[in-house]
Amino acid sequence: xxxxxxxxxxxxxxxxxxxxxxxxxHLSPAGAISRPDINxxxxxxxxxxxxxxxxxxxxxxxVGPWHPHLxxxxxxxxxxxxxxxxxxxxxxxxxxxxxxISFYIRSLGEEAVSVAQCMALRPxxxxxxxxxxxxxxxxxxxxxxxxxxxxxxxxxxxxxxxQLPVMYHSKAGNIFSISGNLATQFPQAVGWAMAAAxxxxxxxxxxxxxxxSSAEADFHHALLFASVYQAPAILNVVNNQWAISTFxxxxxxxxxxxxxxxxxxxxxxIRVDGNDFLAVYAVTQWAAERARTGAGPTLIELVTYRAAxxxxxxxxxxxxxxxxxxxxxxxxxxxxxxxxxxxxxEWSEERHQALTAELDALVGASWKEAVxxxxxxxxxxxxxxxxxxxxxxxxxxxxxxxxxxxxxxRG
Amino acid sequence: MANxxxxxxxxxxxxxxxxKDPSVVLMGEDIGYFGGVFRTTEGLQRKYGEQRVLDxxxxxxxxxxxxxxxxxxGLRPVAEIQFADYIYPGFDQIVSELAxxxxxSAGEFFAPVTIRTPCGGxxxxxxxxxxxPEGIFTHVSGLKVVMPSNPYDAKGxxxxxxxxxDPVVFFEPKRLYNGPFxxxxxxxxxxxxxxxxxQVPEGHYSVPLGKAEIVRSGADVTVITYGTMxxxxxxxxxxxxxxxxxxxxxxxxxxxxxxxxxxVRKTGRCVVAHExxxxxxxxxxxxxxxxxECFWDLEAPIQRVAGWDTPYPHAFEWEYFPGQxxxxxxxxxxTEAP
Numbered sequence: 001x002x003x004x005x006x007x008x009x010x011x012x013x014x015x016x017x018x019x020x021x022x023x024x025x026h027l028s029p030a031g032a033i034s035r036p037d038i039n040x041x042x043x044x045x046x047x048x049x050x051x052x053x054x055x056x057x058x059x060x061x062x063v064g065p066w067h068p069h070l071x072x073x074x075x076x077x078x079x080x081x082x083x084x085x086x087x088x089x090x091x092x093x094x095x096x097x098x099x100x101i102s103f104y105i106r107s108l109g110e111e112a113v114s115v116a117q118c119m120a121l122r123p124x125x126x127x128x129x130x131x132x133x134x135x136x137x138x139x140x141x142x143x144x145x146x147x148x149x150x151x152x153x154x155x156x157x158x159x160x161x162x163q164l165p166v167m168y169h170s171k172a173g174n175i176f177s178i179s180g181n182l183a184t185q186f187p188q189a190v191g192w193a194m195a196a197a198x199x200x201x202x203x204x205x206x207x208x209x210x211x212x213s214s215a216e217a218d219f220h221h222a223l224l225f226a227s228v229y230q231a232p233a234i235l236n237v238v239n240n241q242w243a244i245s246t247f248x249x250x251x252x253x254x255x256x257x258x259x260x261x262x263x264x265x266x267x268x269x270i271r272v273d274g275n276d277f278l279a280v281y282a283v284t285q286w287a288a289e290r291a292r293t294g295a296g297p298t299l300i301e302l303v304t305y306r307a308a309x310x311x312x313x314x315x316x317x318x319x320x321x322x323x324x325x326x327x328x329x330x331x332x333x334x335x336x337x338x339x340x341x342x343x344x345x346e347w348s349e350e351r352h353q354a355l356t357a358e359l360d361a362l363v364g365a366s367w368k369e370a371v372x373x374x375x376x377x378x379x380x381x382x383x384x385x386x387x388x389x390x391x392x393x394x395x396x397x398x399x400x401x402x403x404x405x406x407x408x409x410r411g
Numbered sequence: 412m413a414n415x416x417x418x419x420x421x422x423x424x425x426x427x428x429x430x431k432d433p434s435v436v437l438m439g440e441d442i443g444y445f446g447g448v449f450r451t452t453e454g455l456q457r458k459y460g461e462q463r464v465l466d467x468x469x470x471x472x473x474x475x476x477x478x479x480x481x482x483x484x485g486l487r488p489v490a491e492i493q494f495a496d497y498i499y500p501g502f503d504q505i506v507s508e509l510a511x512x513x514x515x516s517a518g519e520f521f522a523p524v525t526i527r528t529p530c531g532g533x534x535x536x537x538x539x540x541x542x543x544p545e546g547i548f549t550h551v552s553g554l555k556v557v558m559p560s561n562p563y564d565a566k567g568x569x570x571x572x573x574x575x576x577d578p579v580v581f582f583e584p585k586r587l588y589n590g591p592f593x594x595x596x597x598x599x600x601x602x603x604x605x606x607x608x609x610q611v612p613e614g615h616y617s618v619p620l621g622k623a624e625i626v627r628s629g630a631d632v633t634v635i636t637y638g639t640m641x642x643x644x645x646x647x648x649x650x651x652x653x654x655x656x657x658x659x660x661x662x663x664x665x666x667x668x669x670x671x672x673x674x675v676r677k678t679g680r681c682v683v684a685h686e687x688x689x690x691x692x693x694x695x696x697x698x699x700x701x702x703x704e705c706f707w708d709l710e711a712p713i714q715r716v717a718g719w720d721t722p723y724p725h726a727f728e729w730e731y732f733p734g735q736x737x738x739x740x741x742x743x744x745x746t747e748a749p
Contacts, residue, residue, distance in 0.1 A: 184507060392577045
């Protein structure tokens with residue numbers, strides 16, 4: 001047959017009724033990838049963007065040059081944050097199903113991304129999260145009640161009832177407001193980092209987007225500006241394989257890794273096992289040191305799997321193989337860190353059960369408190385007048401007039 | 412006082428703000444080393460350094476986004492979009508982000524960004540260098556929208572915009588950069604040095620947002636306008652021998668409803684004029700407000716003068732431009748009505 005041009009339409013490796021297939025995911029053995037000097041030039045370390053940095057091997061042993069040698073107590077804190085994130089998510093999922101909140105997004109299977117990365121950064125570093133980074137809020141110590149109040153749009157909602165559930169922010173915690181529009185935070189983080197450099201401060205900015213939204217122009221603006229100004233930024237692509245029903249091939253992942261966008265822009269790109277707490281921590285620490293020492297920005301691709309639905313409005317059984325997640329070759333981040341701590345003699349099944357019970361109780365007590373500040377259906381309510389505030393710093397006459405009209409409407 | 416054209420006045424505003432406030436930074440395409448394609452930032456990089464007067468990639472979305480991030484980190488960026496026609500790649504960052512950061516974070520974060528951008532036609536710019544998209548931005552909650560018509564206001568309004576804690580989109584009618592323009596391209600250009608509004612204080616001063624100026628008081632008819640059309644309206648009314656009250660809005664958001672309506676209640680007749688396209692233009696909003704507030708004082712239907720609802724054509728620039736003839740038709744219609 002004659003050669004001719006053709007349209008390639010990416011095909012998901014497994015759809016409902018088909019056997020899960022992750023043979024497309026390139027894996028490097030744990031410990032196999034070298035750890036370059038933090039001052040290495042992006043062009044000399046392009047291999048990092050196509051290999052996969054891993055520290056924990058299948059037996060739960062930490063191996064190789066990226067082993068961050070964390071104190072076991074820090075690992076236990078990491079495990080606690082991840083477990084709390086998961087238990088919090090489960091609880092919020094159930095409250096949504098019970099009609100108490102309108103919407104929720106879980107981060108099931110991706111907890112190591114937010115928690116390990118946050119722990120590798122400093123409190124003064126500014127975080128520009130996406131909507132699946134609740135682990136950042138938890139690792140930064142934002143009280144669960146505050147997060148729950150936001151999802152309830154109740155009288156203590158930090159957003160005063162203006163945002164969908166999970167679009168948190170914390171000025172004091174240096175966590176920027178989550179937009180709900182995709183990828184917009186990525187170039188904003190670079191602007192924040194540029195300002196830090198202009199002001200001569202050694203804080204960095206970190207931002208997260210999914211591999212799906214890396215298709216947006218904002219992703220490319222972020223990489224371009226980060227490269228041009230060598231901004232102290234860590235740009236994270238959380239490659240959880242799925243953008244609702246669209247698999248990562250539609251964001252360009254079939255032909256090249258997402259981390260490889262980095263070297264394309266002249267910035268360091270590094271691909272890491274996103275379910276390996278130690279590897280995520282080590283890679284983030286390496287990127288942070290680069291940023292703080294003037295070696296510039298880093299693009300990190302965290303290879304993970306969205307084990308849950310996209311959101312409470314989504315049903316993945318309609319578009320992907322049912323038992324996909326059980327075949328995911330990089331396992332579960334909580335199980336893997338737990339296995340590692342047990343192998344170190346620093347953890348046990350009993351302690352894990354006790355911690356689970358403790359965190360269950362914490363989440364339960366937090367929810368009990370949060371609902372006393374109101375829910376969508378009962379209890380105290382936000383004053384609808386708040387709708388007109390914060391459009392501008394000072395309320396213009398036109399909005400004062402509209403507020404009066406609204407009050408009259410309500411009688 | 413010094414003689415300044417609008418470019419020099421804008422330059423002076425930025426110079427003063429860079430000198431006064433270390434958090435002010437300028438950014439944009441060609442604005443640094445070169446001083447901008449209209450020379451508006453000339454000399455400022457030499458004076459304040461390349462970290463505070465930043466040349467940027469040709470990526471308006473990136474420029475606006477980076478400015479937002481900088482503002483969240485305590486800076487007060489003034490971003491230039493080289494032509495208003497190029498602002499659309501930055502539109503999402505302006506509309507979905509810049510305008511709403513204060514609102515969505517319940518006031519915890521705010522983004523004091525000023526976006527400066529030359530607008531309007533009359534310089535043979537064709538359909539990609541002549542647009543007046545202010546109405547697209549006035550429709551967005553959370554943005555202030557400003558358009559000066561002369562050097563004095565340009566400087567005072569830009570200083571106010573930079574000092575404002577809310578985001579401002581600042582449109583600069585480029586046909587007015589070098590002199591007032593009455594709409595007749597065949598007349599020799601008049602420089603700002605020959606006009607009282609070209610007399611500009613050298614130091615810091617402000618012109619408030621939300622305060623229109625009555626450029627000429629009169630009793631026969633009120634013309635509500637802004638930007639390029641201010642001098643066209645003045646000339647058209649003078650040619651007809653009408654005692655017109657001409658109002659230069661200066662800022663569209665916030666809008667000075669009181670000045671507009673006080674005038675229309677007095678004259679009973681109103682013409683609304685802008686260079687932008689007519690359909691869904693900002694003029695429709697002005698007209699609605701006047702109709703709602705002044706209906707029982709009106710002696711005639713309000714008239715609108717605007718650009719035609721076509722792209723801005725290169726070869727037919729003056730057939731497109733709402734010049735004195737179009738304004739005169741509206742003035743006659745509104746004053747000759749019984």
